[in-house]
Every structure is written in structure tokens, then in C-alpha cells.
Amino acid sequence: MKFSDIGILIDKKNYAESSVILHFYTNSLGRQHFIFKGAKKKNKPLFPLGIYELTYAKRPESDLGIIQEISRVSGLNEIYVHPQKSLLAFFIAEILKSSLKQSHQDNSMFQFLKEEIIALEVSQNLYSFPLQFLAKFIVLSGYMPQIAKESGNFFDLQTGALVPLSSSRTLQLSSSQLSQLAFLFNGGVDDFLEDKLTVRQNLELLIDYCVVHVPGFQVKATREIIQDILYT
Incomplete structure (x- = not known):
């Protein structure tokens, strides 16, 4: 047929x-x-x-x-002539090919991806793009972490929650990391995305979180290259 x-x-x-x-x-x-x-x-x-x-x-x-x-359907020429945008396209494609396995319609996911690809085409703020994309992808996929600053400043990768005490499976987060994560998942002022060091730290954190929680997730081919090209 x-x-x-x-x-x-x-x-x-x-x-x-x-x-x-x-x-x-x-x-x-x-x-x-x-x-x-x-x-x-x-x-x-x-x-x-x-x-x-x-x-x-x-x-x-x-x-x-x-x-x-x-x-x-869409030209998207800028993505493929701009080296950093091309790298981000490969990074996002690696996320999608490793974690999107469902063979049924998901209109919300498709529209989200289409809008993000078009946004990448015109974006002028590339260093925060992968972090914002990954945070949105996590929420849409149903794996949103519990980010409430009053709960503590240690992030438990296994439970995806902030806790008050350190343990073998927690990571201590700085106040700037906490504020940035709160903005990404709870909304607020986007000034928190101006700090490149914090963006880099939180991108690493969310990648590690996805490896634990999102079935099949991996970015082995592009993870280090993204860090070297965008944040150095």
C-alpha cells in the first residue's frame, strides 16, 4: 500500500x-x-x-x-552551514534515535520537535539551546525531576529529587545551579541562563539524569564535543 x-x-x-x-x-x-x-x-x-x-x-x-x-518541507539551511548548529543537530538526533522507540502517533512530541528544529535554525543563543531543549524533552517524555529549592541542595540522581543530606548517590548543587534548574522546570526569569559555567554544569547533570531515567538514552558520540565546542 x-x-x-x-x-x-x-x-x-x-x-x-x-x-x-x-x-x-x-x-x-x-x-x-x-x-x-x-x-x-x-x-x-x-x-x-x-x-x-x-x-x-x-x-x-x-x-x-x-x-x-x-x-x-523546510529549508533549514542555516543549521547545515553553521558548524555549531550542525553539531547541535547531531546532538539532538542522537538523543532522539536512542530514546524515541514508540511506533505510534504522538502529536505533542512531533510538534515540539518541529518547533525546536525551527528555533535552532534562527537561534542566536546556542550555548543555552541544548540545556533548554533537554529540559523540555524530559518534561514532555514524562520524566520531570522534582526541583524545589527548599527541599535541599543535594540532587539524588536515582529519585530525581532534591534532598537535604548528602549520600553516595547525590550531587551537591550550587545556588546558581538550583536557580537555573528551578527556572527550567518551574518557570521564572530567564536571566539564570546567562551564566555559561552553570549552563554547562546543568547540561551534564541532566544528561546523567536522562541516562538513569529515560530508557535507551545516550549521547556518547556528541557529549564531549558539545562541551568542548560550546563551553570553552
Whole structure:
């Protein structure tokens, strides 16, 4: 049968001599896998986080669709010519391909991702972008930590809560970290995102938190590069 959909490209792997396997997060069916036969000969640009209109065929018994037509819905040229934005695109794509496994419609997640990709295209404040993206992704995925400053200044990675006493599984947070996290998860004044050191510390914290709580989450390929390029 023939189908059409809009999808966000989150992974690409070579297949045979001229074809590729593409992983999309789609508007209608969540994560889907496709083979794009002869892709290398067709000279079609396939960028991470690119938003594409797809026409494909798929048998009911198969998990793999066959792409017949593919075209970019949005130009997003700035992301792919700006080195730091390209790096952030790979960082976000790595998050998505490791943690978004559901093959069913999630309109809230799709719209969130689409809006964040468009925001990255025009963003001028890149050092805080990955932290803000990750905080929003955590909330939308249903893994929001309990950030109440009056509860203490030690963060328990296992429970995702602030506690008053130190233990083997807690991390002590500075007052600036606490204020920034409170803004990210509870709302408030965004002045707390101006401190690059604190942004870097909290990005590391939320990555570690996601590794514990979000099934499959990993950013092994881009974590250190993000830290070296954006925060040095």
C-alpha cells in the first residue's frame, strides 16, 4: 500500500552499494524505518533533523517501508552551514534515535520537535539551546525531576529529587545551579541562563539524569564535543 507522511530524520545508515536505511520520527506513526533505494545515486540531501515529506510503500507484515518520493518541507539551511548548529543537530538526533522507540502517533512530541528544529535554525543563543531543549524533552517524555529549592541542595540522581543530606548517590548543587534548574522546570526569569559555567554544569547533570531515567538514552558520540565546542 502507498502512504504519505511528514517525518524528521533522526538516523541514516548505509545499505548495500547505493541505498540507505532511514529512521524518521513521523507525524502519523512515531518512529518508522525506511529503505531508500539508490539514494546515493539520486544526490538527495539527507540531513539530521531535516523535515521531509515522504511517500512510501509498505506491506502490512513488514516493519520497513520503501521510500518512493522524498522532499524537504523546510529549508533549514542555516543549521547545515553553521558548524555549531550542525553539531547541535547531531546532538539532538542522537538523543532522539536512542530514546524515541514508540511506533505510534504522538502529536505533542512531533510538534515540539518541529518547533525546536525551527528555533535552532534562527537561534542566536546556542550555548543555552541544548540545556533548554533537554529540559523540555524530559518534561514532555514524562520524566520531570522534582526541583524545589527548599527541599535541599543535594540532587539524588536515582529519585530525581532534591534532598537535604548528602549520600553516595547525590550531587551537591550550587545556588546558581538550583536557580537555573528551578527556572527550567518551574518557570521564572530567564536571566539564570546567562551564566555559561552553570549552563554547562546543568547540561551534564541532566544528561546523567536522562541516562538513569529515560530508557535507551545516550549521547556518547556528541557529549564531549558539545562541551568542548560550546563551553570553552
